[in-house]
Amino acid sequence: MSAVQRERLRAGPLVACAIPWIVLLTLPLWPAPIAVPEYWITLLDYIGLYSIVAVGLVLLTGIGGMTSFGQAAFVGLGAYSTAVLTTQYGLSPWIGLVAGIVVTTLAAALIGAVTMRLSGHYLPLGTIAWGLSLFFLFGNLDWLGKYDGINGIPALGVLGWTLDSGRRMYVLIWIVVAVAMLSVRNLLDSRSGRAIRALRGGGAMAEAMGVDTARLKIAIFIHAAVLASLSGFLYAHLQRAVNPTPFGLNYGIQYLFMAVVGGVSHVGGAVLGAAVLTVLQDWLQSVLPRWLGSNGNYEIIVFGVLMIALLQFARDGLWPMVARFVERPRRARRFAAGAALPTRAKPADAEAVLVVDAIRKTFGGLVAVNDVSFRVAAGEIVGLIGPNGAGKSTTFNLVSGALAASGGAIHFRGERIDGRPARKIAARGIGRTFQHVKIMPRMSVLDNVALGAHRRAGAGIWRSMLRLDRHDEARLLAEAARQVERVGLGAHLDDEAGSLALGQQRVLEIARALCADPVLLLLDEPAAGLRFQEKQALARLLRKLSDDGMSILLVEHDMDFVMNLTDHLVVMEFGTRIAEGTPDEIRTNQTVLDAYLGGVE
Known part of the structure; x- marks a missing residue:
């Protein structure tokens, strides 16, 4: 098996791998009518838009451990940025896209510098506060149209095609979904990804391994915000109008709910959760009025009861139930010989x-x-x-x-x-272990140990997302494998660290410390x-x-x-x-x- 094939096997769920191929196969049909009812095209469009935001929440909340109820406000920043520039200044929508990303990045950096320092229940309360602030800002500024919003947003144009309907937009939306999923999966399968996973333990262990946790939290906060902004940009040009309503706190809660229902620790769960909640809500709104009448919002009550039941019986979300059918078993990793990582000079006798x-x-x-x-x-x-x-x-x-x-x-x-x-x-x-073992139990022994070498490689988040870090990553993992063998845990290289006995977990911590040289x-x-x-x-x-x-x-x-x-x-x-x-x-x-x-x- 070639190295490329091994990398593809490690890429994860077949769903994530299949989306780009589905998109490519569908491209020839883009300008032509497709034999799918308009109703389903609309649902697919919205599932895609919601999925982009939910993918960011998987990274921020499910992996990074930072709960945010305010992502809908970032969707609004992306939507209003392109709406203002295209309608009031006549600029290209693609300039609006760049402007939205820049505005969102600056806002997320400023908000994250304050909010990401919070912990416990103060963090979600902080996200609610700034989410509400941006929502009321959208609704009270004259140049944003207040609560009436902005109309007359032009359609997107790509390679001579005008995307002036949901049927023509859906391929572009799902390309963005595929890119978002791929970027997050690549990031998690890297040096930076291991550091992000270590944040859930409170950060003390990650700091001891040389990770700048404060900077990393802000980085993934910005990444999730930019994904939400992309969703807002697409939403604005799909609807051709924006107003503050879709960017309020209730939508922020809904986005988080989608990630949790799908499986907040799984990238594939973002799409699954968005699909389940969107279809379920639409079905309840169609069926319940015929059964119970249209005088009350019964669908909200029934939806709430169903979600409570779902979370009671599937606390890790729906994706783990689906994963056994769409994920291939993870194969043992082997590493080709390469240049060793740099080592420190030894002290004199x-x-x-x-x-x-x-x-x-x-x-x-x-x-x-x-x-x-x-x-x-x-x-x-x-x-x-x-x-x-x-x-x-x-x-x-x-x-x-x-x-x-x-x-x-x-x-x-x-x-x-x-x-x-x-x-x-x-x-x-200076390397260290802990009195009470601090490991990432759901990660492999190899990945746990590799975290110790965090400061011995330099590939950052952008290189990881673009998968340009493979050479450094191979060297780092090879060093981690060497340390695992050195402490006698070679037989457990690809086992989950949480499956080891307590004594073996302590030895794993020593291997992780040794990996820092x-x-x-x-x-x-x-x-x-x-x-x-x-x-x-x-x-x-x-x-x-x-x-x-x-x-x-x-x-x-x-x-x-x-x-x-x-x-x-x-x-x-x-x-x-x-x-x-x-x-x-x-x-x-x-x-x-x-x-x-x-x-x-």
């Missing part, structure tokens, strides 16, 4: 890689870390031990940048790093959940890394594991360092025996 100088952390009146100092030399394994609540993990998070220090200083290879964000510390050569490795309870033989294998791996010049700082409660592995130990109690020395010295330290080991040999 006995170089002080990490120097912690009187570091301090307070939470209000609580002193969690009280002027703790220690150092880690090149190739040295240092253990940070102490009873629960001693401040070990807090110290660990101060070194990695997850927490900001209240006092003192931390130097890494001669550069002061305290106060820097976690992603910048990671970029300088760190100089200093921070391990938070790496042996927790491992069986005896797994611990022995882990100890051999860590000792080999140390022999190769890598420095390791670990927090661990398994004393046998720590005493037989480390070169140096730092003991903490109540946030204070109470002892420091070699394992043999710590074994006989009476202060440690009284405070931590309880006098047991």
Whole structure:
């Protein structure tokens, strides 16, 4: 099988792959009458328009984890931009398209810079606020026609054809749907896509891998907004008129509902959800008045009940039910030999890689870390031990940048790093694992590990969408595969990470940290959940890394594991360092025996 064929197998659902071919086969019929009733053409047009917006919501909400109720306002920006320029200034609709994209991008960048900083229930409330603001802006500006809107929008012209009806517009609409789906699928199957998936966990893990989460959130917010703007542009030239009604909050909720019903984590679910909701709403509006009379909006009540029932029995949406019939099984990936990723220069022997100088952390009146100092030399394994609540993990998070220090200083290879964000510390050569495992359970082991190499490749979002990142991506995945083999998980390369045992997930985190090519490795309870033989294998791996010049700082409660592995130990109690020395010295330290080991040999 050729490399191209393997890439096509990885492209995902056959539905997404088939749309471009359907469009191409339909092109010769574009200017000619097609033997389909006008009613179905109209439905297909609107399903396509809704699908474009829903695809953006899959990226933003389903994958990125940021709920937005305001996408209808971006549809309005695209529609009004072309409406104003074509009717009031006589410009080409294609200039209106460019203007709509520019206006939407600027608006999304400004709104996203504020809104994407919110979390929890504040984020959806924020999207409701700006969605309502833009809606009332459309309805109150004189030059936008207030609530009467703008009429007389010209038809689109393409290659000499005038798209002056829904029948002539539908092919263009579905070409845009196919391009939108393909762009999002390409993006998700890339370095940037793995980083986007990592946002759902809150971003702490992604930041530790070197991902600029704030910038990434704004980028995908803009991408989803531009897709909504494209839908608005097509809507304006399909309807030949615009007014604020289709750009209100109720439509914003409907777009989100389409993505959720179809399967908010699946690109194919966007089209499925748009189709199901559009057809269902139309059917209810046709049937219920004949059964119940036309004096009440019964279709809204019945529609709501049906949606609640659907979400109760298909909480992941409808796409997973369909996927088994339209998706091909994912095949194991193999990687051709290529140029290796660039590596860091190793520190000199006995170089002080990490120097912690009187570091301090307070939470209000609580002193969690009280002027703790220690150092880690090149190739040295240092253990940070102490009873629960001693401040070990807090110290660990101060070194990695997850927490900001209240006092003192931390130097890494001669550069002061305290106060820097976690992603910048990671970029300088510090990799880490977490006390509570942080992985993406529905992604493969390989893709989880590849996230660790995020800073070792440079392909951005645009190159990923256009699939121009394949060379860099192959090198990155090959490096990830090498690290998976290195830690002994080679047999699970293409398994979902969530299917692994807890001990294997901890080893996966180590492989992910190694994929960043760190100089200093921070391990938070790496042996927790491992069986005896797994611990022995882990100890051999860590000792080999140390022999190769890598420095390791670990927090661990398994004393046998720590005493037989480390070169140096730092003991903490109540946030204070109470002892420091070699394992043999710590074994006989009476202060440690009284405070931590309880006098047991």
